[in-house]
């Protein structure tokens with residue numbers, strides 16, 4: 181074997197490995213941690229010390245809980261020490277979307293600017309979900325804010341006032357932000373906002389949302405952020421997901437700014453193990469230094485100048501620089517690229533119709549075989565019960581299997597079709613298809629158009645500069661490898677190995693330009709040996725991917741133990757899991773019977789693992805009717821609802837088609853309109869405080885309500901024994917281990 185015959189496959193593998201090396205920044209925050217002794221820059225070490233002071237007890241602190249009040253008091257003390265004159269905004273905030281109310285206690289500090297006028301705001305939420313100590317979500321954001329407050333307090337003032345909003349009740353429905361936005365007089369002054377969030381415990385602090393008209397904001401971001409992690413595709417993806425953050429509330433109110441989050445280690449998101457030990461300090465450093473940079477940057481210019489009418493397309497280059505251009509350039513660029521490819525590759529080559537047909541078949545086969553091969557690999561890689569869909573503890577064997585498989589598919593198609601289609605015709609069809617993809621994206625998802633545009637531009641520029649098609653093809657392939665692998669790794673946040681048929685699609689970006697290069701090579705190269713090697717890599721990687729554990733102590737599956745006590749019924753243990761809990765967990769905790777039908781919160785039909793439980797001393801909330809009258813065919817009920825055991829959550833659940841037209845809590849609407857599916861009104865953080873409930877219902881129809889409250893399960897006797905039996909690779913998630921006391925009442 182001569183070196184020349186192997187130069188192409190070696191080049192391809194080296195290029196892919198190099199690109200993966202550059203892209204590793206997508207998985208780990210790129211920022212080196214600044215030590216506490218350095219007083220000039222944002223230091224994750226100091227921020228972490230703040231975090232330890234705040235949540236050192238490592239306990240959950242949902243909105244309204246005593247633990248959260250204590251954390252709030254510590255924040256207030258810190259702001260006082262920095263001379264930021266903290267104020268507290270308290271109240272009950274209700275909403276109809278995800279119906280319910282939260283007891284809110286927002287904490288606000290202010291660093292005066294050198295000029296009057298609009299203000300900037302930085303915000304993070306200091307409540308947690310009931311099952312997590314929330315070191316990352318959003319303790320890291322809170323700690324970063326304290327560090328930034330400290331740094332700014334010891335610097336020359338910025339031009340604009342900086343409002344520090346430590347928001348409450350984000351987890352129960354963005355209600356702290358709602359309360360500030362709708363009630364606080366300072367809201368009118370906010371013209372620029374930075375929100376700090378987390379959807380995992382590690383990864384870069386990516387800027388994933390700005391708001392419409394972001395050209396000037398993106399310009400500022402690229403200029404001032406030392407290690408930018410941002411691209412316009414992230415926002416396109418994010419806005420198609422069901423997630424929202426406090427930023428949503430301000431964005432709807434017309435305020436622009438930057439929304440940051442780190443999102444790797446998603447299986448620890450809202451988990452008991454989102455604790456001090458699992459937070460990646462590099463993420464804290466990266467997010468904090470980026471937030472400080474944009475705040476200082478915006479603090480040096482007029483906030484009016486950050487408003488644009490146009491949007492930008494943008495992408496960071498391995499977090500080293502940010503490329504940005506007006507979004508409306510995408511369409512002409514895609515069109516020009518398409519025409520140039522047609523002229524350079526297709527026009528002058530005097531291709532025969534027969535060749536073009538074979539080339540179309542070859543590319544069609546690639547489009548069909550790639551997802552098919554992904555689907556085949558989804559069986560060994562993604563069929564494990566309860567595996568977290570987005571966070572495999574050992575993702576690399578699976579990733580390598582998918583990448584090697586895509587190369588194998590390219591090689592196989594090149595061997596089958598190469599002699600009939602020929603390199604030139606396939607080159608024409610492949611690059612035209614990339615051009616069409618760029619054109620389609622420029623219309624449909626402009627923020628993503630850069631993915632096919634970048635290799636197209638590289639290809640055209642190299643053709644023009646070198647007049648050598650092969651060099652241009654290789655340059656185009658390298659950039660396409662960057663685009664494809666970038667999207668492939670990024671897609672981890674929304675696609676897991678069970679969806680490998682979709683997960684491989686980004687690899688098309690480099691498989692398309694690779695196909696004609698490979699066709700030129702298979703004639704002379706040792707194609708059979710390469711096929712053998714790639715097949716071995718796919719098999720070995722797939723086997724490794726199938727054998728590595730899908731859960732570990734540091735990437736646990738979410739499993740809660742729930743004690744359910746419904747008045748008039750036998751108490752039950754419920755195994756609440758997020759996905760299949762797996763046999764080991766069920767058997768360890770003694771849930772041996774198959775799933776049974778069960779009504780979550782007394783109204784939502786589900787299947788669950790159940791077993792008998794001992795009764796406990798847990799009384800359901802009481803509803804005291806104060807008034808029940810009928811006026812003009814409508815029934816008006818006024819009542820007082822009260823928990824009796826300091827639950828973190830009290831609920832009023834309405835069965836399917838309950839004859840209710842409206843529900844108001846303390847005068848605020850939570851249900852407006854007919855109930856055509858089971859609805860649950862969640863009242864968060866009220867403790868044993870009574871709340872006034874007003875309902876209107878159809879007269880003459882019997883009305884059944886479900887009253888319940890959810891408290892943290894105290895580990896006594898049998899509960900303690902069951903909790904001890906839970907394997908270490910499983911951990912509480914969201915509400916955590918709970919005790920539910922439930923009662924049905926008919927009015």
Ligand SMILES: [Zn+2]
Pocket residue numbers: 305317318350377378
């Ligand atoms: Zn959060």
